[in-house]
Every structure is written in C-alpha cells, then in structure tokens.
Amino acid sequence: MIFNKNWWKRTILPGENKGRKLLAGHLFYSTKNFAIVEACVIGLVAAFAAVALKQGIGWLGGLRVYVVHSFTPWLLPVIGFSCGILAGWLVQCNSETSGSGIPYVKAVLAKVPLPLNLRISLVKLVGSILVIGAGLPLGRQGPTVQVGAALAAQISRWFPTSPDYRRQIIAAGAGAGLAAGFNTPIAGVLFVVEALLQDISGFTLGTAILASFIGAVVSRWLGGTGFVFDQITPLQTGFSPQEIPFYLLMGVLAGILGALFNNGIVAALNLNNRLRISLPLRVGLAGLICGVTIALLPDDFLDSAGLREILIGGKADWQLTLLAFTVQFLLTMLAYTTGAPGGLFAPVLIMGASLGLFIGLIQLNLLLTSASAPLTYALAGMGTFFTAVTRVPITGIVIVFEMTTDFNIVLPLMISSAIAYLIAEIVAPNSLYDRLLAGKGINLEESGKEGILTTLTAADVMQRRVETISSQITFVEAVQALSRSRHRNLPVVDRGTLVGIISQKELANYTDNSLVESIPISEIMFPSPMTAIPTATLAHILHLLNRYNLSCLPVTEGKHLVGMITRSDIIRATADHLDGAGIQTAPQPSYIVYQTRDPISGGGRLLILLSNPKTATSLLRIAIAIAQQLGYELECLHIIVVPRTCNPAETPISTVAGLNLLTQAIDFARASRVPIHTQIRVTHDVAEATLETIKERHIDLLFMGWKGTTGTPGKIFSRVADTLIRQAPCEVILAKFGDQTNFNRWLIPVAGGPNVSEAVQLLPAFASLGTIPKIELCTVYAPTETPDTKILEKFVQYLQPKFSRKVKVTTIPAYSVAQTIVSVAEKQKIDAIVMGATRETLLQQVIHGNIPETIARQSNCTVIIVRSA
Incomplete structure (x- = not known):
C-alpha cells in the first residue's frame, strides 16, 4: 500500500481530531466535575450581583435621605411615585421580574416552562434598586434569590449543562443569592433543601454548599456586614426558663399575625388583578402612599436602616414598636401586591423584631429581669415571624443564628418558631409562595411530576x-x-x-x-x-x-x-x-385490505377521509363539488387502527363499517359522474397511513372533517389533523359542520396570504352547493390603523363574474378578529365561513390562539379552513 503521507495527514487528520474532541467531551460531560465548577462560578457571580444590588440601594437610599433632610420630608411622595412609575414600567415589559421572584424560581425548579435568563436578572436588579431605594418597605434578599437563579440558568446555557444537573445548578444560584444577601452561607444551603428542591442528595448539597459559601464570603469581603449590625454581642442577650411562657406567647402571636399577613397578601393581589390600573401606575401610587405615610411619621422612619437598628437593638419603646409593626405590616402588603420588584424577607424580619421587642418589653416590666431581655426577644422574633410567613422553620432559625452568631438565642428561637409554624399552618395552611403560584394557575405538585425525558x-x-x-x-x-x-x-x-x-x-x-x-x-x-x-x-x-x-x-x-x-x-x-400509550415499537407501514379503482381521468386527485357516518354525507357533497369544479378524481380512504403490538398485515379486523361508508361514497360519486377510487387501510397511526396514501396515490388535495373539539393537550385541532396540516405535501381542507345543512350565505374573512387566496379560488365550488349563494368578503383591522382594501378589490374582481349576485365587501374595526367574525356570522345568519389557515408558528398559536380554530370552535355554522400546498 503506497500513498502520499502528507496527503493522508491533510485528509484524515480532521476526522481524527474530531474523534479526540468527542472523547474529551465525553470524559468531561459524563461526570459531575463541570457542574461543580459551574457552582463555584455561580457563587462568585451571585455575590457580585448581591453587592451591586446592595450598593445601588444604599446609594439611592442615601440620596433620598440626604434630599429629605436637606429640604423637606414631603419630597418622599414625589421620589416614591417617580421611581415607582419607572420600576413598574420595567416590570410591565418583563413580567417575570414582579414580586420577590422566589415563587417564580420555585416554579422553574418544579419544571414549569418559564424563562430564566440574564435579561431577567438585570431587570430585576435595576427594578429592585429603584423600588427599595425610593423607600418602599420591601427587601433586597428575595430579589437576590431570583437574580442568582437567573444568572445560574444563563451560565448553564452558555456552558451547556446536562438536564440531570441543571435544576441543582439553578437552585445553587438561588441559595448563593440568599447567602450573599444575608452573609449566611448555611442558611443559603438550607433554603435550597427546605424551600426550593426538597432534596438532600449529595450533588444538591455539594453544589449548594459551594455556591453559598463562595457567595457569602465574596459578599462579606466586598460588601461588609449583612442584615444585622455588628454591635450585637452574646453579652447583650440572655435566656432563663421562666421566660418560656413569653416565648410561647410570641410564637402564638407570630403564627396568627403571619397567617393574617399571608391572607392579606393573597386578598390584596386578587383585588389588584381586578382593578383596571396599569402596573406602572399601581407601583407609582404605592410609592406615593408610602412616601406620604413616612412623611407623617416620626423622623425615625425616614431612614429604614436606622429604624431597623433601633428595633433589632431593642432600643425602642413600646409605642414606637407597635407603630413600626403596624406601618410595616400595612405598607409592605400594599407595596408587594402591586407587583413591585422587591422581597418580603427584610420587612418580615423587621416586623418580627418589632413583635419580639414588644413581648420583651412586657416581660421586662412583669418579671423585672435583666435589660438584655428586649434584645433577645427582638432577635428571636425575627426568626419566629419569618417562619410564620415563609413556613421554612429550619432556615428561619439558622438565618438569625448566622447573622448574630449568638448561641443564647437558639433555644428561645426554636421554641417560638416551632409554635409559630404550627399555629400558622392551622390558621392558613400552605406557604405564601405556593398560594401565590396557585393564584396564577400553577400547581407545583402537578408541575413537579417527572416528565418522560x-x-x-x-x-x-x-x-x-x-x-x-x-x-x-x-x-x-x-x-x-x-x-x-x-x-x-x-x-x-x-x-x-x-x-x-x-x-x-x-x-x-x-x-x-x-x-x-x-x-x-x-x-x-x-x-x-x-x-x-x-x-x-x-x-x-x-x-x-x-x-x-x-x-x-x-x-x-x-x-x-x-x-x-x-x-x-x-x-x-x-x-x-x-398519546397515553406505553413505550411501543416503531409503527409499521399500513396494510391495504380492500380497494376499488375507476378508470383514470388524468386530472388531479382529491383524497377524502371517511370515518364518521354522521358527517360522511356532508363531506361527500363538498368533495364532489370540488372534484367537479377542478376536474379531479375522488379517492376515498377508510382507516382501521390496531395496537402497535399487532402487525397490521396479520391482525384480524372487521371491514363492515368501512365498506358501508365506501359504498355510500361510490353511489354519490357515480351519480355525479365523478371517477372514484376507494381503499381500506389497517395501520398503527392514522396520520402516517394518510401520508402514505398521499405519497402512493399522488394526491393533490386532502379533505377531512373535524368534530370541533380536541381531547389531546397541546393540539390545535387534533393530533391527526395537526400532523396532516403540518406535514401533508398537498393542499389541505378541514371542515367543521354546523347545525344547518344550507349553503346559501357565505362569509370569507380576508387577511392576505396564499391560504386565503386558495380559499377564494375554491369558493365557487363550495357555493355551488347552494341555490342562490350570497357572498360577503370581510376584513377586520385594528381601530388605530387604516384598512388595506387592495386585496379585497382583487378578490371581488375574481369572484364577481362567477356569481349572479353582487359580492359584498365589509371592513370592520376591532381588536379581536375571532370574536368579531363569530359575532358577524351569528348576526347575519351565515351558513358557512371559508378562511385560510393561520401562518403563525406553533408557539405563536399557543400564546395568541389559533384564529381559524377559535372561529370554528365557537361558530354554530359550517367552517371550512384551507391550507395551500
């Protein structure tokens, strides 16, 4: 064997290199190494995002406080309204960024098909800075959870990650966001396990620990302290057994008030959804009301960070404590339910501190214990109320402990949190996040079921x-x-x-x-x-x-x-x-068990599917009219379906029903002098058998009926009809028959495109079924636009010579095409509507609806839909 070695290297080496690339990729992607590296990168990125959010809110909040102190507190409503309008506009353009974002992340992790990407993280970041920096009583920690999850999702797309690991990677990003927001790495891990994934597998814990640790360390390094100020030391807190009744009381009150808070959030959201106010205006009005309220309150409320230190530090009297709890309770509910991009963690912790401090002041006056009691109660109240609202007791306990690193508060915190959780579950079962998702029609239990993949x-x-x-x-x-x-x-x-x-x-x-x-x-x-x-x-x-x-x-x-x-x-x-079947073998080709042939005329061929005796007569009438108009031969097909476990060529079947339908078709066709060919096929799949027939018999036009409904989720018309409309290489006509069998009044919606042109060309054949047909062309246009009548005029020039009556033309200003056509057909007692099939993509049809399908489903008359070849 003699050949040029240099030529061999030029020719064969690319293949060898590709093989080596595949091998390297296999070794890398077949292990969890890459996902673990991703978790480290995500922790770093989430920390930078959390610090950016904190610095942005601090800068805008500081500017707001400076302006208020330098001029007048009555600038607060102006700042709140303007920033609220801008943030609301951002959310309106990106609806995924409303609220805290934690329910949204839970839905994504439950495999609900929702977007999560870089755009969402950036919009959430800017919107949260505007809202929280303007003084609305919302927190930044919830948004950091969504931002971290969104960045993780984006990174998993930039560096493709196996679907088996993608959920854990996104959850790790969410945990890193929480850890960076509070500087609490352990709480970030527990939040992933307890609230998001309910999974304690080694891989879930590993990625969450890495991401949360890196997020918290980098955030502390760049951004300093977390939620609780550093002045708190273990010497300032204490706990004695005689205080247990007071912690039990705090747990009961927190459970009741936390449940009421959740119920108020849900009720206010439902009310907001019914109000016809745009989202930017809702957020702006919330900022205005919050600004007016804070301007009327004592100066301690002008700086939210200062108020937080007073409450958590146990330095407030009982009047300020009750006022702070009430104002925070109501204004947080108002701000959150508008859809503003902000979280509940910070306001809930502040409410908890207020409640705990109030109980501590009562205990101090009754038992006359040490002055450390109010501070201990304030810190324990944070985790207690947090648990009552979020229903994640372990995370609530750990998050407060990590922020304070004080063992003195662990025992009272555990007592009150356990009671708060039990009471809250009795008063208002299920977590707030699950209830918010349920209000949007998302059932996590159903969505979380494992898919086939x-x-x-x-x-x-x-x-x-x-x-x-x-x-x-x-x-x-x-x-x-x-x-x-x-x-x-x-x-x-x-x-x-x-x-x-x-x-x-x-x-x-x-x-x-x-x-x-x-x-x-x-x-x-x-x-x-x-x-x-x-x-x-x-x-x-x-x-x-x-x-x-x-x-x-x-x-x-x-x-x-x-x-x-x-x-x-x-x-x-x-x-x-x-289809609801088990995993089956690949479908085998269909098998012809019966066929008849007429002499070939040399024209085109129209294939009609006959299966339902109730609609067979109407289908045959229209098919024969088309065949006569176009000079086509008629090809009638009846299909018998057998399970995939059976061989179509060997399965015993009954052809009685099919022979009756085909005999009826032969009688109709010969009475009209139309050549007809018939066949009965046995198959695993109706659509596949039809496509085989179209190919074998060189069909030019496929005609089939539709019952007007579909029981298959995700289908426009039905599984068979959708497949044939998408894949048949010939022209397709789909007919849904109404209550009347007359064909005198015809309505043709016109929107342009090849499908409606084909429908207009077939109209003379359809109209020949009536005695004195009345034809009306109509177009529906947006009221803000000017209708284009050139297409209508073109169709009138084509149709008018073919009909004795004048072809009527109507232009209708309206926003809903489908509802308008259905209304016109009902008012004018139209017998049949003829229209072209939609040219939108399947995704657009799912989002905006399929207009021909909507008209056919809602109309009582006959509807014929035409799709060109």
Missing part, C-alpha cells in the same frame, strides 16, 4: 439489535455495508467492544480518492466515540445529541455495546407518552 432511560427505548462492522474491513466494504443499512451510522465493534463509529457523511469525503479503498476502516473511523450508559435519562441523552450535533448515540456497559439510541427513538417515546 427524566423518567425514561436509554435502556427503555434503545434499539438492542444493532448493525455493527469490524475495524478490519476495508473502506470499500464499509461503504457497501452502509449502503445496505437502514442507518446512517454504524458502530465499529471488535469482540463485543466498541472501538469507533463511522457515518455516511464522513465516508462521502473519501469516495473520490482511490488511495483509501484498501485502507482498514480503523484508520478512518471516529475512535472512542461519545457514548451513554443504559441508565442515562433521555434528557441527558438529548443534551449530548444536541451538544455535539449527533444523530445517534451508542449505549455501552463498560466498553461493551448493548444498544443504539437515535433522535427518532426519543421522539417516538415522547409521542407514545402523549
């Missing part, structure tokens, strides 16, 4: 009978093997061990070079390809396929090849799951 593994869906080749065969033999195979990739196996893989695409690069014909395939294959283990989830496998742009993945135990999994296998498993 995370529950099924490679072993469940992989192909176990795999075509393989030896590494010793030549290039020519490999080309021949691939040409005979159903697959585009073949594993290279020696003695059961996977040593490489070859693909059609790569072999095509060498087919013009005779020098490689006798080279062993081991010199050309990709060595050590990317593989998966049998227990890998489909989500992880799909991640690898997308990450490396692969079409298949060998499945191995050790180095032993046990199967092959492709994108098609994953799609098939997903489709079976959505």
Whole structure:
C-alpha cells in the first residue's frame, strides 16, 4: 500500500481530531466535575450581583435621605411615585421580574416552562434598586434569590449543562443569592433543601454548599456586614426558663399575625388583578402612599436602616414598636401586591423584631429581669415571624443564628418558631409562595411530576439489535455495508467492544480518492466515540445529541455495546407518552385490505377521509363539488387502527363499517359522474397511513372533517389533523359542520396570504352547493390603523363574474378578529365561513390562539379552513 503521507495527514487528520474532541467531551460531560465548577462560578457571580444590588440601594437610599433632610420630608411622595412609575414600567415589559421572584424560581425548579435568563436578572436588579431605594418597605434578599437563579440558568446555557444537573445548578444560584444577601452561607444551603428542591442528595448539597459559601464570603469581603449590625454581642442577650411562657406567647402571636399577613397578601393581589390600573401606575401610587405615610411619621422612619437598628437593638419603646409593626405590616402588603420588584424577607424580619421587642418589653416590666431581655426577644422574633410567613422553620432559625452568631438565642428561637409554624399552618395552611403560584394557575405538585425525558432511560427505548462492522474491513466494504443499512451510522465493534463509529457523511469525503479503498476502516473511523450508559435519562441523552450535533448515540456497559439510541427513538417515546400509550415499537407501514379503482381521468386527485357516518354525507357533497369544479378524481380512504403490538398485515379486523361508508361514497360519486377510487387501510397511526396514501396515490388535495373539539393537550385541532396540516405535501381542507345543512350565505374573512387566496379560488365550488349563494368578503383591522382594501378589490374582481349576485365587501374595526367574525356570522345568519389557515408558528398559536380554530370552535355554522400546498 503506497500513498502520499502528507496527503493522508491533510485528509484524515480532521476526522481524527474530531474523534479526540468527542472523547474529551465525553470524559468531561459524563461526570459531575463541570457542574461543580459551574457552582463555584455561580457563587462568585451571585455575590457580585448581591453587592451591586446592595450598593445601588444604599446609594439611592442615601440620596433620598440626604434630599429629605436637606429640604423637606414631603419630597418622599414625589421620589416614591417617580421611581415607582419607572420600576413598574420595567416590570410591565418583563413580567417575570414582579414580586420577590422566589415563587417564580420555585416554579422553574418544579419544571414549569418559564424563562430564566440574564435579561431577567438585570431587570430585576435595576427594578429592585429603584423600588427599595425610593423607600418602599420591601427587601433586597428575595430579589437576590431570583437574580442568582437567573444568572445560574444563563451560565448553564452558555456552558451547556446536562438536564440531570441543571435544576441543582439553578437552585445553587438561588441559595448563593440568599447567602450573599444575608452573609449566611448555611442558611443559603438550607433554603435550597427546605424551600426550593426538597432534596438532600449529595450533588444538591455539594453544589449548594459551594455556591453559598463562595457567595457569602465574596459578599462579606466586598460588601461588609449583612442584615444585622455588628454591635450585637452574646453579652447583650440572655435566656432563663421562666421566660418560656413569653416565648410561647410570641410564637402564638407570630403564627396568627403571619397567617393574617399571608391572607392579606393573597386578598390584596386578587383585588389588584381586578382593578383596571396599569402596573406602572399601581407601583407609582404605592410609592406615593408610602412616601406620604413616612412623611407623617416620626423622623425615625425616614431612614429604614436606622429604624431597623433601633428595633433589632431593642432600643425602642413600646409605642414606637407597635407603630413600626403596624406601618410595616400595612405598607409592605400594599407595596408587594402591586407587583413591585422587591422581597418580603427584610420587612418580615423587621416586623418580627418589632413583635419580639414588644413581648420583651412586657416581660421586662412583669418579671423585672435583666435589660438584655428586649434584645433577645427582638432577635428571636425575627426568626419566629419569618417562619410564620415563609413556613421554612429550619432556615428561619439558622438565618438569625448566622447573622448574630449568638448561641443564647437558639433555644428561645426554636421554641417560638416551632409554635409559630404550627399555629400558622392551622390558621392558613400552605406557604405564601405556593398560594401565590396557585393564584396564577400553577400547581407545583402537578408541575413537579417527572416528565418522560427524566423518567425514561436509554435502556427503555434503545434499539438492542444493532448493525455493527469490524475495524478490519476495508473502506470499500464499509461503504457497501452502509449502503445496505437502514442507518446512517454504524458502530465499529471488535469482540463485543466498541472501538469507533463511522457515518455516511464522513465516508462521502473519501469516495473520490482511490488511495483509501484498501485502507482498514480503523484508520478512518471516529475512535472512542461519545457514548451513554443504559441508565442515562433521555434528557441527558438529548443534551449530548444536541451538544455535539449527533444523530445517534451508542449505549455501552463498560466498553461493551448493548444498544443504539437515535433522535427518532426519543421522539417516538415522547409521542407514545402523549398519546397515553406505553413505550411501543416503531409503527409499521399500513396494510391495504380492500380497494376499488375507476378508470383514470388524468386530472388531479382529491383524497377524502371517511370515518364518521354522521358527517360522511356532508363531506361527500363538498368533495364532489370540488372534484367537479377542478376536474379531479375522488379517492376515498377508510382507516382501521390496531395496537402497535399487532402487525397490521396479520391482525384480524372487521371491514363492515368501512365498506358501508365506501359504498355510500361510490353511489354519490357515480351519480355525479365523478371517477372514484376507494381503499381500506389497517395501520398503527392514522396520520402516517394518510401520508402514505398521499405519497402512493399522488394526491393533490386532502379533505377531512373535524368534530370541533380536541381531547389531546397541546393540539390545535387534533393530533391527526395537526400532523396532516403540518406535514401533508398537498393542499389541505378541514371542515367543521354546523347545525344547518344550507349553503346559501357565505362569509370569507380576508387577511392576505396564499391560504386565503386558495380559499377564494375554491369558493365557487363550495357555493355551488347552494341555490342562490350570497357572498360577503370581510376584513377586520385594528381601530388605530387604516384598512388595506387592495386585496379585497382583487378578490371581488375574481369572484364577481362567477356569481349572479353582487359580492359584498365589509371592513370592520376591532381588536379581536375571532370574536368579531363569530359575532358577524351569528348576526347575519351565515351558513358557512371559508378562511385560510393561520401562518403563525406553533408557539405563536399557543400564546395568541389559533384564529381559524377559535372561529370554528365557537361558530354554530359550517367552517371550512384551507391550507395551500
């Protein structure tokens, strides 16, 4: 074997390099190393974000205090209103940033499909600075949780992370945000475990610990102290057994008031949703009211940080304490329920300190104990009220302990927090965050159920009978093997061990070079390809396929090849799951059990699906009218579905119902002198059998009926109809029949595009079913725009010569196209509506609705939808 070595390096080396790249990627992504590195980076980034938020709020808050002291407190309403308007506008443009963001993060971690990215973190950062810095009684720690989670989600997209680890990475970002906000790393970890994931696996704890530790350390290094000032020392606090009744009382009061606070938040949110006030104006008015209230209060309320130190330090009298609790309770409820971007942690802790200080002052006057009692009660009250509102007692206890590092408060804190939790659960069950999500229609228990991509593994869906080749065969033999195979990739196996893989695409690069014909395939294959283990989830496998742009993945135990999994296998498993069936084998081709043929006329062919005897007559009337108008032959198809566990060619079936429908079709067609062909097919899938028929019979137009509803979640019309509308290469007509069988009054909504043009061209055939048809073209336009009548005029010029009556044209100003068309059809007693299918993407249809589907579903008349080829 003689060849040019330099040529060999130029040609073969790229393939070898790619193989090495795949091997390196496999070693890196098959372990948790990368996810752990990500957790460290996320902790660092979350700390910087938390410090930026703290500094921004401190700067704006300091400026606000300076302006107020230099001029007049009555500038507070102006500052609150203007900053509230701006922050509300940001939230209105980015609805994901409203509130504290913690419920939103919980929903994302429960696998609710919500966005979480860099944009959300930046908007949340700016909005929180505006709101909190302007004086609204909200906290920055809740926003840092969402900011940390959003940054983690963005990093996991920049550096693709396996779906098996992505939830833990996002949760670690949330924990790092909390840890950086309070300088409490342990509380950050516990918050992830107790409130977000309810998971104590080693990987969850590992990533959360790393991210929270780095977040807290960097935040303390850059931003100084956390929520509680440093002047508190263990010598200032104390606890004695005779104080236990007072801590029990504090727990009871905190539980009741915390439950009332949660109920008030939910009720106020419901009220806000019913008010027709824009979100910017709501936040602005909240800032105005808060500013007016603070301006009327004593000077201690002008500086929130100073007031917090007075309360937590136990230096306030009982009048100031009660006033602070009441004002904070009401204004926090007002500000939070507008949707302003701010959290509840800080105000809840301040309310808790006020409540605890009030109980401590009572205890001090009754028992005449040491002066340390008010301070101890204030600190214990923080964690107690925090527990009553958030329902995370362990996090509440640890967060206060970490902020104070004082063992003297642990025992009273545990007593009062436990009582507060029990009382709050009795008065108002479930946490505030779960109730807020439930108000938005998000059920975490349902959303948190594992999807098919995370529950099924490679072993469940992989192909176990795999075509393989030896590494010793030549290039020519490999080309021949691939040409005979159903697959585009073949594993290279020696003695059961996977040593490489070859693909059609790569072999095509060498087919013009005779020098490689006798080279062993081991010199050309990709060595050590990317593989998966049998227990890998489909989500992880799909991640690898997308990450490396692969079409298949060998499945191995050790180095032993046990199967092959492709994108098609994953799609098939997903489709079976959505259909409510178990994981089934791939569908086999349909089988024709009956057919008739008429002489061929040479025209086009119209395929009509016949399955329902109730609509068969109407379908045949319209189909024959179209066939006569266009000179088409009629092809009638009846489909019998059998389970995928059965072979269509071997399964006993009854054709009585199908033969009755086809006999009726033959009678109709021959009476109208239209050539007709019929067939009955047995299949696993109706859509697949129809597509096979379209290909085999060279169909030009597909006509099918629709019952007007669908029981399949996520489908516009139905599973079969949606598939055929998207995939059929011919023109498609979908008809939903109304209560009347007359076809005299026709309404054609016009919005432009090829589909409506096709519908207008078919209108003469449709109208031939009536006696004296009345045609009306209409277009619906936004009241702020000017209607474009050029399309209407063009269609009138085409239709008018074909009808004896004048074609009517109507332009209607309205915002809802679907509701307007349905209303017009009802008022004018329209018999049938003809329209073009929507040209929007599936995502747009899910968000904004499918207009033809909405009209068809809500109209009582016949609706015909046309999609061009």
